[in-house]
Amino acid sequence: MIAGLELGGTKCVAILAGGPQRIAEWAVVPTTAPDETLGALEAILDGWQFDAIGIASFGPLDLQRGSATYGHMAATPKAGWGGASLLPRFAARYGVPAAIQTDVEGAALAEGRWGAAQGLSDHVYITIGTGVGIGAIVAGRPVGGVMHGEAGHMRVGRRQDDDFAGVCPFHGDCLEGLVSGPAIGARAGRSGAGVPDDDPIWQDVIDALAAGLHNLVLTLAPARISIGGGVFAGRPALFPRLRNATARSLAGYGTVDAWLASVDDRIGPPGLGDKAGPLGAIAVGLDALGA
Known part of the structure; x- marks a missing residue:
């Protein structure tokens, strides 16, 4: 059995x-506050x-093994959480194998184990809510380099008549900002x-999100893109348009036409529904056991 912790900006599971x-x-x-939340x-x-x-957390996180702050929160817009110890705190307290990933990478791992991406080695999980998080799995493992990915803040092409400035405090009209x-x-x-689903603003949202998917398809060639989070939850009519x-x-x-031939299976909601995030923490914990 795994103790999973999904840490979110408004609630933790x-x-x-x-x-x-x-x-x-x-x-x-x-x-x-970190001490109050983590203590609870x-x-x-x-x-x-x-x-x-297994810890699946909002970020940004320091996931560089060997770093003095590995497993800590990095500079984050969440007030008071910058530098908070996550993995070291729980590993020291309980003395069992422990691992940490971003919340979206955790959800992507869960979708690969049990959800709509089961059996796929290359897939993407996107959550769209207060922010936009994108977790990519390539060759069965989360993608990461000198830092974890933040593709939710990628720049995307926009329709010429969409002049919305965006809301991201860092980038304005990045994908999250749109x-x-x-x-x-x-x-x-x-x-x-x-x-409502028929409001004209959804076309602006869908076009911007499609531009983001365009980039993901052409860079990662994922077999599946699962889209969860509060924005698309309960709005199945948006998926055909997307x-x-x-x-x-x-x-x-x-060769994108071959990819698009099964687009109904390629782009859709997560198979685990709203449990993808919490089960992501379980998937991270199972990875810590090598299971």
Whole structure:
């Protein structure tokens, strides 16, 4: 059994499980100050028996092994969390194998083990909510170099008549600045959750997101792109429009027509639904065991 911790900007989930069919415990705590939040999670884990710990966290994170701050939060817009010790804190307290990944890479690993990307060695998981996170799996492993990927902040091509400035405090009209929940709310002038599927602003969102998928398809050639998070949850009517917009953007280049021949299977919601994130922490913990 794995003690999984999915750390989010507004809430954290502690889960005790061995997989989607073996969930023994589940608890949620609000994300406040680091010591208060992590202490509340420790109080939960103290009552559990487990073989490893998996942490799937918002970031940015220091994931460079050998770094003095490996497993810590890096510079983050989440007030008070910069430099917070995550992996070292829990590993030292419980003395079991422990591992850490970004929340989106964790969800991607879970989708590969149990979800819509099961059996695929190359796939992508995207979460679109308060922000945009993109986790890429290539040859069965999360993609990372001298830092973990932040493809949610990539620049994308835009329609000439879309002059929305974007909401990202760092990049303005990067992908997150154009399609996140706050971006949709700013475009609509009201809560994004209340924007109906037939509102014209969705075309701007879909076109920008399709431009992002265009980049991912041509750089990583993933067999599957799973899109979760609060923005697309409960909006199945948006997926056909997104698939069509992605096909238009790719414009028949190279061998993309063969990829698009099964586009209904290539671009869609996560197979694990809203459990992809918490089960991502379990997948990270199983990796710590080599299981």
